[in-house]
Amino acid sequence: MNQGKRSVKPNVLVTRKLLPAVEERMAQLFNCDFNTDDHAMTQKEIIDGLANKEVLVPTVTDTIDADFIECLPDSVKLIANFGSGVNHIDLAAAKKRNIIVTNTPGVFTDDTADLTMALILSVPRRLAEGEKLMRSGDWQGWDPSSMLGHRISGKTLGIIGFGRIGEAVSRRAKALGLSILYNKRKRLPASSEDELGISYEEDIDRLIARSDIISIHCPLTRETDNLINADRIALMRSNAYIINTSRGEIIDENALIEALEKEQIAGAGLDVYTHEPAVDKRLLALANVVLLPHMGSATFEGRTASGERVIANIRVWADGHRPPDQILDGLS
Numbered sequence: 001m002n003q004g005k006r007s008v009k010p011n012v013l014v015t016r017k018l019l020p021a022v023e024e025r026m027a028q029l030f031n032c033d034f035n036t037d038d039h040a041m042t043q044k045e046i047i048d049g050l051a052n053k054e055v056l057v058p059t060v061t062d063t064i065d066a067d068f069i070e071c072l073p074d075s076v077k078l079i080a081n082f083g084s085g086v087n088h089i090d091l092a093a094a095k096k097r098n099i100i101v102t103n104t105p106g107v108f109t110d111d112t113a114d115l116t117m118a119l120i121l122s123v124p125r126r127l128a129e130g131e132k133l134m135r136s137g138d139w140q141g142w143d144p145s146s147m148l149g150h151r152i153s154g155k156t157l158g159i160i161g162f163g164r165i166g167e168a169v170s171r172r173a174k175a176l177g178l179s180i181l182y183n184k185r186k187r188l189p190a191s192s193e194d195e196l197g198i199s200y201e202e203d204i205d206r207l208i209a210r211s212d213i214i215s216i217h218c219p220l221t222r223e224t225d226n227l228i229n230a231d232r233i234a235l236m237r238s239n240a241y242i243i244n245t246s247r248g249e250i251i252d253e254n255a256l257i258e259a260l261e262k263e264q265i266a267g268a269g270l271d272v273y274t275h276e277p278a279v280d281k282r283l284l285a286l287a288n289v290v291l292l293p294h295m296g297s298a299t300f301e302g303r304t305a306s307g308e309r310v311i312a313n314i315r316v317w318a319d320g321h322r323p324p325d326q327i328l329d330g331l332s
Contacts, residue, residue: 010078010318011053015041015062018082019300022307030055030314043068050076055314057082058089066093078323080313082306083297084108086327087220087247100317102325104309106164108297113168115296116215116245119269120157120173123241124213125149128290150239150266153177158211160204160227161218161246162188169215170198183207184218208235213243220247230255236265245296248273257282260289271296 012030014023017038026032033049035041040061041049047068050056055078058064064079069090077099079089084105094101122128126149133139133147157173159166162184170180180198182188187200201207204227208214214236218224228242228251236242242265244251253274259265260283267288273279276294283289297303313323 010055010314011075012055012057012080012314013046013049013053014057014082015046016059016082018307019303022304022311025311026307029311030318043071047071047073054078055080055317057310057314059083060085060088062088064089064094066090069093069097069099072097072099078102078314078317080310080317080323082310085219085247091327100323101327102310102313102317102323103327104306104313105325107305107309108302109164109168111299111302112165112245112296113172115271115292116165116169116217116243117172117176119243119245119271119290119292120213120215120241121152121176122290123243123267123269123288124152129287155179155212156181156210158201158207158214159183160207160214160216161224163217163219165245166215166217167196169217170196174198178213181207181211205232205235208232209237211240212237213241215243216246216250218246218250220249224250226250226252228252228256230258233259233265238264239266241265241267241269243269245271248276253280253283257286260286263288 009029009031012026012032014032014034017035023034043063046062050073052075054075056076057080059082070093079094079099079101081089081101081103084103086101086103089101091101126147130147153176155178157178157180159170159180159182162182166182170182173180174197181201182198183201183204193200201210216228218227226249230252233255256268257280260268269290271292272294279291283291309325313325317323
């Protein structure tokens with residue numbers, strides 16, 4: 001809906017340092033305050049920085065909860081999130097204040113799918129352990145019984161959450177000879193399943209029990225918080241692996257660590273954690289886990305594309321129209 005074109009450049013606060021080309025373009029189009037030293041801004045810093053500003057550009061590192069939104073200056077009319085996930089933003093509170101929220105969906109699909117496949121390969125084949133062994137200087141040369149892992153081809157991959165990223169992972173996994181089970185709220189048409197070579201499993205518990213590798217790709221919501229709990233981890237095969245490149249809170253981290261410590265499951269590949277940036281020290285001590293620093297979207301191409309989507313959303317909003325990536329009822 002046309003809201004009336006604004007006659008001046010919008011005033012914008014950006015909470016984290018973005019790529020130079022993105023910041024340069026934003027500075028040309030808007031009146032911007034940038035986070036020049038890239039420190040994690042406190043909520044007070046952000047609120048103070050938003051005085052007389054219309055637009056906030058946060059990232060996943062910022063907690064935009066109801067209390068925070070209640071304290072925002074009346075001037076703030078748009079939260080243009082850098083990234084697709086919006087679980088860190090209280091959408092209901094923003095709606096109550098008549099603040100529009102946008103995100104940048106789709107720009108990190110291939111990047112996250114590539115990283116997921118790297119973990120799917122790395123954990124069963126013990127690539128991280130092998131790399132550490134080489135750097136330690138303790139490698140004694142090839143022998144027929146050392147560093148044994150598991151073959152990927154012929155295994156079953158269970159994908160929980162089958163949006164853009166889940167589908168991209170399935171296409172890559174199929175090329176490596178994996179059989180694919182998927183779970184999502186609404187089943188795909190039979191033609192899509194046939195084209196992708198995948199099988200639907202309506203029951204998450206059955207998917208977990210049938211899979212050699214489980215990969216998490218659902219968003220974090222009230223329904224998916226601790227979706228993979230102790231009971232569901234107990235359903236996993238003893239030689240099964242779990243991969244999470246979505247959000248740490250989807251897995252009960254304590255239950256996962258206990259299962260890994262007791263070798264009730266074979267291993268895990270994690271790019272996200274419950275209390276980021278803190279990582280549980282028990283995870284750091286486990287050899288059967290590959291840990292990455294939330295780098296699923298960390299490509300120059302993806303971060304540039306995300307910045308361009310933020311700019312597009314602000315420009316369309318400033319022209320008095322509904323931004324292309326406005327969040328409506330929790331969905332983009």
